[in-house]
Amino acid sequence: MTLVHLTPATLPSGRVASSRRPSSRLLWAGGFALLGLAADIAAGPVPLVFAAILILGLGLPHGASDHLAAMAGRRMRDDPVRLLAFLVLYLGAVAITLVLWHAAPGATLAAFLALSAVHFAIDDVSDGMRWAERVARGLMPITLPALFHAEALAQLFAALSTSPGGDALAGVASFLALPVLALASLAVVLRLRDRERASALELVLIAGALLTFSPLVGFALVFALVHSRGQTHERMATLHLPTLRAYLLACSPTLVGAAILFASLAALFASGQAPALNVVFIGLAALTVPHMLVTPLFERRAAPSER
Ligand SMILES: CC1=C(/C=C/C(C)=C/C=C/C(C)=C/C=O)C(C)(C)CCC1
Known part of the structure; x- marks a missing residue:
């Protein structure tokens, strides 16, 4: 529901509400879509650069508070052991993912895609069960x-695994695409029945973007503008951080660390010594694995007052 939230304010319940009008949100989305179109038309490395900026700039912040969610309201200096245990488990999950990816790239990419679908299905619908919409948003x-x-x-899947693995996964995606589109249409009808036109429109725009843009650009737009934005607002509510500024400040250690990491990578690319792009992608994908486990494991416990 994220095209629906932008400038948040905390409601008496502790939840975060938006003061942006739907028309202004649509304008923002339209502006990004135009940039995406320009990136796809420019071709060459431009779509990749556009996707990287969107994913890192707008996508990263929602995961930057994972440690705060895991601390469940405690201050870091009050429970350093919990923080340390969290960091060890988090980085351990990244390391295990990288080892598995090396040992069995096709199967690990398949598992990663499946886990991602479950993650989007859990996180991107916040009101009720809505099975059709969850499956559609996930897949x-x-x-x-x-x-x-x-x-x-x-080609993208092959770069992240093997050539036969990439073909097989793209084959599964092709097989599922029409049924998923049918489920998404059902979800739109159900939202319209419930007079929730903003959610219905969001579903239509997601499907439209994923069908129109090149895979990386379409994914980046949906990930940054829908998933990440929605989850950033969810985290702000859960952690009782009412403004984006307060949230970013609370996450600043992670954000500064990420900025240093990505600036170093950019410098390596500029000097021609960068690791292969698929290695960078796999590293980024591995970083999201513990993040996907954090929400179901910790988030619901972070704000007992909201239960
Ligand atoms: C579909 C698709 C991709 C899949 C990306 C996924 C599934 C990313 C998941 C990210 C998550 C779960 C982040 C959590 O916050 C690629 C590889 C970019 C290639 C282009 C098309």
């Missing part, structure tokens, strides 16, 4: 690009 980013960009998707 759309992975399957819909296969309808009109099957070859590009297969």
